[in-house]
Amino acid sequence: MKKRIFEQAFHFGTRTSMRIAVGFTLLEMLVVTGLMALLVLLGLNLMRSTAAASTKSEAAAQRNEQLRSVQSFIRRQLTGALPIAYEFDASNGEATFFSGQGQRNKLQFVANMPGYLSYGGAYLQTFELKRGGENYQLEFQFQQITTEGLLKAERKPEILLEGIKSGEFSYRTLDEQSKPGSWKNSWDLPTQIPLQTSLKIEFSDSKMHWPLLVTSSKLSTATASGGNPGLQPAPFNQDPELGGGQ
Secondary structure, eight states: OHHHHHHHHHHHHHHHHHHHHHOOOHHHHHHHHHHHHHHHHHHHHHHHHHHHHHHHHHHHHHHHHHHHHHHHHHHHHHHTOBOOOOEEOTTTOOEESEEBTTOTTEEEEEEEOOTTTSSSSEEEEEEEEEEETTEEEEEEEEEEEETTEEOOOSSSOEEEEEEEEEEEEEEEOBOTTSSBOOOBSSBOOTTSOOSEEEEEEEESSTTOOOOOEEEEOTTOHHHHTTOOTTOOOOOOOOOTTTSOOO
16 A cells, blocks of 8 residues: 555656646747737837937937037128128119128129139129929028129039028118118118128928027118117018018
């Protein structure tokens, strides 16, 4: 009897050891595999979210840097506008130093160009808001001025900004009482450089914001007469054609 009990116990222990040595059951393996897959999925989603946030942050930083660069360039060029004639009226010999007459989307003036963009020296510079598809784009063109006149443009117009919904240039100077005049969308004094020039832009993309640009020329007649360069432009009104003010 004792021998039989011992043999049964021996066989039971052997079967238990064999079952333990076999490993996990299929159900256990499925559960573990499912948990691992879930953890991997969560990790991938976290990585994707982090990458997307990083991409958006970099895109916003690039947009802001582009706007700062363009504003800095326009401000520097307008501030350095020179009283150099680039055009003469054949009928009366009147010279043109600064042009913004009859168009709120274009201005022309003479200023020195940075050496990294040209050969240096005085250039006729043109900033223009032109239609590009559904929106407008801000283009910049420059032509060197020589004793023989204007040379051909060295390159095609540079596109400084795109996706512009509306925009306008405006100008102001001193009135007859030497007081700050009102802002105008047209500059009708080609023989003078305006006291201040402003550029207002609204983008189609609401994420892009153009800080109001107001510049004062160092050599403007109004400044030399004691103008106040710290004045701000008039409210921005929509124009049905360009989208600028009236």
